[in-house]
Amino acid sequence: MAGRNAINKPKIKMLAQSHAKSLGRKRAARNSIQTRSSTSRYASRGTTAPRPTDSKAIALFTGETPNPISKMTTNTLSNKRAKKIARNQKYFTKKQEEDIIMDVNNELKQTKLDQVKKTLWDLIDRTEKNGPLVVPDSEGTTLGVQSF
Template identity: 85%
Template structure:
């Protein structure tokens, strides 16, 4: 087959299909559940999915336990990316704190209208329980005029 730079080079569509196929194969092997048929026949039973023909009965005392699955990666964060993540985390915490403070402020703040309403309702409640408030005058009695 001719190289990419040759005169009779293959179509880009064929190259793209081949590339996509190999990437798909890698992706499928990475994300798929490991079955007995896709692994070695000596693989531990705890690490692979059962065959469709295997018994579905619960075996309590087989003694086999699944090994812990660890996902190791060779990808590392660059310094620039790490700083960006830290900065964004700081901004996020600041925003959350501001939101909490705004909620508290909104709950604490009362408009003048709310204060007047509260005062009037308190007066109404007090009149219901104690009756009308009568203030004595400086002279005389509450029942009539001053008498000597």
């Protein structure tokens, strides 16, 4: 096949198809769950997910176990990156502590609304215990009719 800069260069469609195909392969390799249809037909059953048509019955242990999936990498943290992560972690824990302290302070402060609510509930409790409050030096009876 001729190179891209050659006189008889291939069409862009062929290049785009090849590029899409290689990207698709990489994307398929990233999938954590491999199905029976995405692997070869001779792949071990322990490494792939069951098909939707496979039996859901509980089978006896056959000794076949899935291979462990390793997350080991050859990339190492640079010294600069490690320091940055440690610094950000320190800021994050400090912010969490400040948020906890602010929450405690907000609970201790009583707003006007809370004070009014508390006063009204106290009045209701007192009324339930002692009955209605009667002021003795007013004119008239407790029924509201004036007497002369």
